[in-house]
Amino acid sequence: MASDTNIHRWKIEKGRSGDVIFKGITVLFAFFILLILLLMVVEMALESLPAIRKFGGSFISGRDWDAVQGSFGALPYIWGSVVSSMLALLLATPLSIGAAVFITEIVPKRVGGVIIALVELLAAIPSVIYGLWGVLIMAPWLQRSVEPFLIKYGGFLPFFQGAPYGVSMLAAVFILMIMIVPIITSITKEVLLTVPASQKEAAYALGATRWEMIRIAVLPYGKSGIMGAVILGLGRAIGETMAVTMVIGNTPQISLSLLAPAYTMPSVIANEFAEASSKIHTAALMEIGLILLVVTLIINILARLLLWSVSRQKGRPVP
Amino acid sequence: MIPLTWRKVKNGGMTLLMALFTLTVLIPLVLIFIHIVRMGVSSLSLDFFTQIPKPTGEAGGGMANGMVGSALLIALASILGIPVGIFGAVYLAEYGGSRIATTIRFAADVLSGIPSIITGMVAYALLVVPLKGFSALAGAFALSLIMAPIVLRTTEEQLKLVPVSLREASLALGVPLWRTTLKVTLRSAMKGVMTGILLAVARIAGETAPLLFTALGNQFWGKKLTEPIAAMPLQIFSFAISPYEDWHRLAWAGALVLVAVMFTLSLTARYFGRSKQSGL
Amino acid sequence: MEIKVHIDNLNVHFGQTHAVKHVAMAFPTNSVTAIIGPSGCGKSTVLRAINRMHDLTPGARVAGSITLDGADIYGRGVDPVAVRRQIGMVFQKPNPFPAMSIYDNVVAGYKLNGRFNRGEADEIVESSLKRVALWDEVKDRLRANSMELSGGQQQRLCIARTIAVKPEVILMDEPASALDPISTLKIEELIEELKEKYTIIIVTHNMQQAARVSDYTAFFYLGDLIECGDTRKIFTTPEKKQTEDYITGRFG
Numbered sequence: 079m080a081s082d083t084n085i086h087r088w089k090i091e092k093g094r095s096g097d098v099i100f101k102g103i104t105v106l107f108a109f110f111i112l113l114i115l116l117l118m119v120v121e122m123a124l125e126s127l128p129a130i131r132k133f134g135g136s137f138i139s140g141r142d143w144d145a146v147q148g149s150f151g152a153l154p155y156i157w158g159s160v161v162s163s164m165l166a167l168l169l170a171t172p173l174s175i176g177a178a179v180f181i182t183e184i185v186p187k188r189v190g191g192v193i194i195a196l197v198e199l200l201a202a203i204p205s206v207i208y209g210l211w212g213v214l215i216m217a218p219w220l221q222r223s224v225e226p227f228l229i230k231y232g233g234f235l236p237f238f239q240g241a242p243y244g245v246s247m248l249a250a251v252f253i254l255m256i257m258i259v260p261i262i263t264s265i266t267k268e269v270l271l272t273v274p275a276s277q278k279e280a281a282y283a284l285g286a287t288r289w290e291m292i293r294i295a296v297l298p299y300g301k302s303g304i305m306g307a308v309i310l311g312l313g314r315a316i317g318e319t320m321a322v323t324m325v326i327g328n329t330p331q332i333s334l335s336l337l338a339p340a341y342t343m344p345s346v347i348a349n350e351f352a353e354a355s356s357k358i359h360t361a362a363l364m365e366i367g368l369i370l371l372v373v374t375l376i377i378n379i380l381a382r383l384l385l386w387s388v389s390r391q392k393g394r395p396v397p
Numbered sequence: 398m399i400p401l402t403w404r405k406v407k408n409g410g411m412t413l414l415m416a417l418f419t420l421t422v423l424i425p426l427v428l429i430f431i432h433i434v435r436m437g438v439s440s441l442s443l444d445f446f447t448q449i450p451k452p453t454g455e456a457g458g459g460m461a462n463g464m465v466g467s468a469l470l471i472a473l474a475s476i477l478g479i480p481v482g483i484f485g486a487v488y489l490a491e492y493g494g495s496r497i498a499t500t501i502r503f504a505a506d507v508l509s510g511i512p513s514i515i516t517g518m519v520a521y522a523l524l525v526v527p528l529k530g531f532s533a534l535a536g537a538f539a540l541s542l543i544m545a546p547i548v549l550r551t552t553e554e555q556l557k558l559v560p561v562s563l564r565e566a567s568l569a570l571g572v573p574l575w576r577t578t579l580k581v582t583l584r585s586a587m588k589g590v591m592t593g594i595l596l597a598v599a600r601i602a603g604e605t606a607p608l609l610f611t612a613l614g615n616q617f618w619g620k621k622l623t624e625p626i627a628a629m630p631l632q633i634f635s636f637a638i639s640p641y642e643d644w645h646r647l648a649w650a651g652a653l654v655l656v657a658v659m660f661t662l663s664l665t666a667r668y669f670g671r672s673k674q675s676g677l
Numbered sequence: 678m679e680i681k682v683h684i685d686n687l688n689v690h691f692g693q694t695h696a697v698k699h700v701a702m703a704f705p706t707n708s709v710t711a712i713i714g715p716s717g718c719g720k721s722t723v724l725r726a727i728n729r730m731h732d733l734t735p736g737a738r739v740a741g742s743i744t745l746d747g748a749d750i751y752g753r754g755v756d757p758v759a760v761r762r763q764i765g766m767v768f769q770k771p772n773p774f775p776a777m778s779i780y781d782n783v784v785a786g787y788k789l790n791g792r793f794n795r796g797e798a799d800e801i802v803e804s805s806l807k808r809v810a811l812w813d814e815v816k817d818r819l820r821a822n823s824m825e826l827s828g829g830q831q832q833r834l835c836i837a838r839t840i841a842v843k844p845e846v847i848l849m850d851e852p853a854s855a856l857d858p859i860s861t862l863k864i865e866e867l868i869e870e871l872k873e874k875y876t877i878i879i880v881t882h883n884m885q886q887a888a889r890v891s892d893y894t895a896f897f898y899l900g901d902l903i904e905c906g907d908t909r910k911i912f913t914t915p916e917k918k919q920t921e922d923y924i925t926g927r928f929g
Contacts, residue, residue, distance in 0.1 A: 096573050096575045096576070097573055097574045097575045099575070100574075100575030100578070100579075101488075101492055101575070103484055104484045104485070104487045104488035104491075104492060105488055105492070106484075107480060107481045107483075107484035107485040107488065108484070108485040108488035108489060108501050109501070110481050110485065110545075111481070111485055111501055111504050111505050111508065111545060111546060111549060112500070112501055112504050114508065114542055114545075115504045115507065115508055117519065117523075118511070118515065118516075118519050121519050121522045121523070122515070122518065122519065122522075125518075125522055172418065173418045173421055173422055174422070176414065176415040176417075176418030176419065177415070177418050177419040177422045179415055180415040180416060180418065180419045181419070184412060184415060184416075186735070193419060193423070196423055196426055197422065197423070199426060200422075200423075200425065200426045202599070202600075202659065202663065203429065203603075203656070204602075204603025204604065204605070204630060204655065204659075205603075205605065205606070206603065206605040206630045206633050206634050206637075207429070207433070207603070207633070207652045207655065207656065208429070209634070209637065210633055210637045210648055210649070210652055211428075211429050211432055211433070213637055213638065214637060214645060214648075214649075215428075215432055256425045259422050260422075263422065274772075276768060276770060276772040277772060277774065277775075279730065279733075279766075279768065279772070280768065280772040280773075280774065280835070280838075281774075281785075282730065282733060282761060283728065283730070283761055283765060283766040283768075283839070284761070284762070284765070284785060284786035284789065284838065284839070284842055285758050285759070285760075285761040285762030285763075285786060285789065285842060286758070286761075286786075286789055287404050287405060287407075287408040287758050288408055288412070289407060289408040289411040289412065290404070290408070290789055294774065294785060294789075295774060298774065298776030298777070299774075299775065299776060301776060310510070313510055314510075316512075317510075317511070317512025317513075317514070317515075318512070319512060319513070319514045319605075319606040320605045320606055320630075320634060324634070324637060324638060344512055344514050344606070347514055347518070348514060348606060348609055351518070351521075351609065351610045352531075352609060352610040352613060364518065364522075367514070367515055367518045370512060370514075370515060371511065371512075371515050374510060374511055374512055374515075375507065375511070377510075378506075378507050378510035378511075379507060381510075382503065382506055382507065382510075401756060401758065401759055404758070404789070405756070405758075
């Protein structure tokens with residue numbers, strides 16, 4: 079606990095000038111972090127003000143984004159972000175939890191260590207490289223093989239209609255799924271490791287098979303931590319910029335079809351910000367950034383609170 | 398009464414399913430690495446490391462300006478990022494009352510979860526607008542905002558691992574607290590702190606979004622810190638989305654180099670951290 | 678006198694350590710046998726061998742035979758899962774499932790067998806909780822979380838959970854050592870009643886408890902079974918000097 083190392087509380091060396099200056103420096107730098115966080119929120123709010131004042135609620139409900147005309151409706155981007163993230167989460171969650179269970183409960187420790195190291199390698203790959211692979215390898219593959227298949231057999235459904243472009247909502251969902259699995263997996267693994275052996279023994283002693291033991295003793299115990307991991311994954315998905323920008327097609331439209339190109343909030347900022355044509359354009363992009371910031375802040379705080387409660391209960395720190 | 402055999406089948410089935418899931422998780426890793434190596438190796442040459450990109454359509458060229466630019470940005474970012482991280486961590490570990498410490502720690506965690514593009518937007522508002530132009534400084538600032546919370550958290554963990562008795566021994570000799578912290582506590586934690594710094598560097602080396610409208614990128618060599626500068630991730634991005642085969646090849650080569658550098662940094666970091674920590 | 682569980686030439690190794698050496702003993706049906714001895718003498722190891730818990734420990738090797746009603750539980754083709762349904766275990770520290778209610782805890786084992794009949798489950802909950810003298814205390818709050826109970830109540834809940842799957846044998850690993858004296862007394866009274874229907878084997882470091890509660894006692898020392906027999910005899914006229922030294926408190 080912090081108090082163990084908190085020598086200053088013992089009131090030694092009070093008033094020495096060297097100590098005062100040093101402490102002052104550390105305080106400065108520590109509070110800088112807090113300052114930055116606050117500054118971010120304030121700056122984003124300030125810069126978006128012109129757009130907020132001009133468009134109000136229609137910013138969120140409007141579908142028309144036209145820099146030339148000066149009308150800015152962000153709904154297509156909000157739609158794109160929400161749909162791509164939620165679908166990616168839906169696919170990633172079972173994969174991640176399954177992999178984490180496999181690592182902690184099924185394979186021997188050594189093997190589990192290797193697998194988790196590989197997963198962490200995946201987590202370290204920069205977004206732009208995922209995007210590179212996505213746009214030059216995965217999207218063309220989708221266009222060639224997967225999308226025609228979906229159109230042929232699923233084309234009666236609104237989700238698989240339209241021409242196969244490769245770059246599409248589908249590509250974005252896939253790349254996001256690949257990118258958030260490592261985070262959810264590694265945190266879930268940490269959570270599962272906090273399950274006490276006595277819980278598992280209780281289940282085995284009742285005559286449970288290994289899967290039954292996992293089902294009744296391990297997973298329920300880790301419920302809130304797993305939830306935290308999943309929410310953290312959602313936060314990551316919503317904020318993902320480069321990889322998504324490179325494979326989603328960057329077309330502001332709202333469509334039920336996964337094959338249609340789409341656009342997300344971070345992507346439009348990435349594409350338009352550097353060359354924003356007018357003050358109101360910049361302010362509109364800033365407002366999108368503000369929405370993004372607020373949403374990811376809420377998600378992150380929620381996730382951290384869940385994970386922090388797991389740490390406290392079990393006495394083992396969870397990242 | 399469900400017979401035991403059915404339950405055993407279910408057990409086996411679920412085990413198989415989870416193995417399948419794990420495989421699915423790992424397959425992209427294999428694919429991506431195979432592609433980066435296969436496509437990137439063919440474009441590696443002396444030219445790649447010494448030349449700047451050729452104009453559109455022309456063969457050849459390299460990413461020399463991007464490599465130098467990235468190195469410069471990282472160095473500049475570290476000037477702000479490392480001290481904030483280290484001294485902030487010293488405050489949390491050695492001085493902070495628990496309420497304040499918890500708040501700042503929480504803030505650091507939340508900060509690391511913010512999409513990096515927003516960091517870029519804030520850096521834009523703070524440095525690009527007043528200075529009336531995109532610059533390497535703005536890019537470095539954006540990167541430092543990402544670096545600081547990472548260095549802070551890892552350094553704090555390391556400082557907490559240093560036994561109290563070490564500090565006590567120094568204080569008992571009459572060494573002032575500030576000197577104790579610097580020369581004894583920090584020095585003792587140095588290995589782990591270096592690990593944290595290397596990992597933070599590896600992380601920002603690959604960041605693209607915050608640079609999009611701060612450092613902006615440059616086709617040539619930047620001359621001043623107050624001008625736009627090239628960076629590897631930015632180049633990889635623009636080459637990848639361009640329609641030119643040559644540029645695609647450069648992008649793969651750039652990806653290979655970037656991944657190799659990050660990998661080396663991470664390995665070095667873990668090698669440093671190994672003797673200090675157990676059971677990570 | 679019918680023998681429920683028979684152990685013959687049991688040897689347990691953990692890696693290089695020979696923890697239990699050439700143990701042979703018999704547990705009569707519907708009796709209580711106490712296994713006593715100083716720390717590290719192997720008593721828990723012997724207990725855990727009986728319900729094949731060592732299968733879950735990497736590096737553990739169990740050799741010898743242990744039979745239940747004549748059938749070797751370590752025989753070829755025998756599934757440990759099936760063994761554990763017939764030989765239940767209560768642990769030292771109460772371990773109810775914290776994510777489940779009192780009701781769900783009791784039926785946790787019963788549910789594993791699949792066909793969940795609400796009527797049958799209700800019956801099982803009531804009868805199991807009554808047997809452990811917990812019913813009156815919790816009948817109005819069966820849906821409450823199991824962690825709301827006191828330590829003694831949680832342990833009785835765990836015993837209810839164990840008997841809900843209708844085992845033949847109940848193993849108890851120091852079941853009262855984490856409890857206060859009053860709860861301990863209640864558990865001991867419970868053991869006296871349970872032996873009517875079940876065969877009970879209890880490991881305890883508390884000699885007085887062993888003397889109070891058991892019909893037969895086995896004394897272990899450093900992995901060896903030193904002496905085994907009628908409880909009254911072991912505690913008044915033990916045959917081996919080691920036994921006598923331990924009983925009279927000269928060591929351990």
